[in-house]
Amino acid sequence: MTTPRPGTANHAGPSAGLPLDTYRAAVALDQPFRAAAPPAPADRLLGHIHEALGLLSGDPAVSRLGLSGDTVRKLREADFATTRGALRALLTVRGPGPLPDGAAAELDALLGGERLARPLVDAGRLPSIAETFPGTSYPAADRTALWQGDITTLAADAIVNAANNALLGCFVPRHACIDNAIHNAAGPRLRDDCHLIMGLQNGPEPTGTAKITRGYLLPARYVLHTVGPIVDGPPDARHERALASAYRACLDVAAEVEPVRTVAFCAISTGVFGYPKAPAARIALRTVADWLEAHPGRLDRVVFTVFSDDDRDVYRAALASGAVRTRQP
Known part of the structure; x- marks a missing residue:
């Protein structure tokens, strides 16, 4: 997760953000990125x-x-x-x-x-949860995957960046957050696009919403930027709703961009934002399953990307327990 910028409060409830149509042309979202030079050997x-x-x-x-x-x-x-x-x-x-x-x-x-x-991984060719966990009761098992690795090496149509509400990336050198990793791999145009969007919005990014930009030098064509809730202590119902909203918002925005067929999520709001990993995984799994059921055929594959063994284990436990079948907050 990204360290919050000074002076940028983060609230645990979703609210309206800038619609895609108001910034889509400004960031040339539908134009394929053409690098100024070919990759160097x-x-x-x-x-x-x-x-x-x-x-x-x-x-x-x-x-x-x-x-x-x-x-x-x-x-x-x-x-x-x-x-x-x-x-x-x-x-x-x-x-x-x-x-x-x-x-x-x-x-x-x-x-x-x-x-x-770097070795690249094709998100569309990852084994599904149904294949990896035979007998799982997870309702979206055939349309989702659980993958452990570096999300900046994942060739998905869109990857999700867990951002703070300034939406400009991490400004702390060598900070081990996903925001830093994604901006480093994509290049400085990613920050320029986020700055342009935030100028049009004229205010911080609300918790539980999402924006989309091109991915530039990443193997992913697009990046979905979302702000999850900051949790200090046990999460309550407001945090649960905000986290679920962040996952839904990413999928809703991705669905507005026709080429997007595969989406790879990071573990939103875990890490320095403080959301306990086990309940966050259950919310992620439930929210994605509910969205896929409500939008049949829109996406081919949603990937839950985890980096650490601990992250992987909480997803495995959630899938094994059947807890993800409970109703979405």
């Missing part, structure tokens, strides 16, 4: 890192890292891990806005090359 990645650092050495984000332009340029003499970490940190703290001339091509070559270097 593995032996050329370091060169693109060096070029990108040089071009970004005068960016205001440099001072936010406590560095100078000269220091950033000298980083190009360091080893691969150091220079790549510096570039990642710089892009993490950099606000939305145009890149210096030539930087987009360098970043597209780098991020595209890194994407090709």
Whole structure:
């Protein structure tokens, strides 16, 4: 999960957000993304890192890292891990806005090359829950999958990002949240799109709603951004409704985009947002099953993506217990 930005309150009840039609054209949602440069081969990645650092050495984000332009340029003499970490940190703290001339091509070559270097997983070919858990009573078992891995390597039509209500991504370098991972892999255009949407909305993203953007350098064509509830202590009925709303909102928005046939969820609101994992998994499973029953044939596959063994185990326990058959909050 993402760390909430300072000054951005998060409420445990869904409310109306900006409809897709009001920002769809602004973020060119229906136009396929065309990178400014082809993916670089593995032996050329370091060169693109060096070029990108040089071009970004005068960016205001440099001072936010406590560095100078000269220091950033000298980083190009360091080893691969150091220079790549510096570039990642710089892009993490950099606000939305145009890149210096030539930087987009360098970043597209780098991020595209890194994407090709990672083993990609086809979401549509993952075994279903029905195949993985024979005899399960889960009603959507034949249309869903449980997969453990890095969601930025998942070739789904859309993946879900658990965001905070600023919706601009994580600004903390090396923070181990999904928001940071997704923005790092997609590239800075993702933050630009979110900034544009938030400007049109003119206010924070309500809890339990969702927005959609293109996925840029991710293997997923689209990213669904949603804000789940923040929980301090045991969740109550308001938290349950808000979490269910976040899952439904993602599916509702995805259904408005015709090419989307596969959607991959992360574990929304778990982690630093504090929602206990076991009840969150049950809500996720129930909500998705209810939505698929109400929209037969609209999606081919919904994937519950988990990263840790603990996350995987709570989903397995929920599927084994039959608790997901109870009525949705």
